[in-house]
Amino acid sequence: MSGLMLAPTERWLDDVIHHHHPEAREKVAELLQGASERPEGCLVTAGPSRRKVRFLGQQTRAYRFIYAVTRKEVLTPDDVVRHKCHNGLCINPEHLEVGTRADNKRDDWEFSAYGVDFSML
Numbered sequence: 427m428s429g430l431m432l433a434p435t436e437r438w439l440d441d442v443i444h445h446h447h448p449e450a451r452e453k454v455a456e457l458l459q460g461a462s463e464r465p466e467g468c469l470v471t472a473g474p475s476r477r478k479v480r481f482l483g484q485q486t487r488a489y490r491f492i493y494a495v496t497r498k499e500v501l502t503p504d505d506v507v508r509h510k511c512h513n514g515l516c517i518n519p520e521h522l523e524v525g526t527r528a529d530n531k532r533d534d535w536e537f538s539a540y541g542v543d544f545s546m547l
């Protein structure tokens with residue numbers, strides 16, 4: 427019954443991680459193979475915007491999916507997956523970490539000091 431307490435995306439992720447993990451890992455491998463590696467180690471997806479992924483009827487950002495599946499971590503809607511490398515197009519699991527929305531906001535502020543709005547890339 428505790429499932430009723432979960433947000434729909436959380437319940438979906440819980441299902442993905444606990445009941446469909448092998449397929450989810452394959453999807454992650456496919457995404458990582460399709461990305462190109464940058465000298466700094468980032469794995470960048472093709473195209474101008476952040477890659478999305480559809481799995482088991484739910485669409486989400488590829489890096490969020492990759493983080494959750496790789497770490498087997500059920501993210502809540504408040505968990506924001508951040509890029510330690512500050513490249514929003516990067517999907518390298520090692521460059522991703524989870525933080526709160528407040529952390530993310532702080533990052534945005536730190537970034538704007540450099541005059542580049544990465545969310546627009």
Ligand SMILES: [Zn+2]
Binds near residue numbers: 469512513516517518
């Ligand atoms: Zn990166």
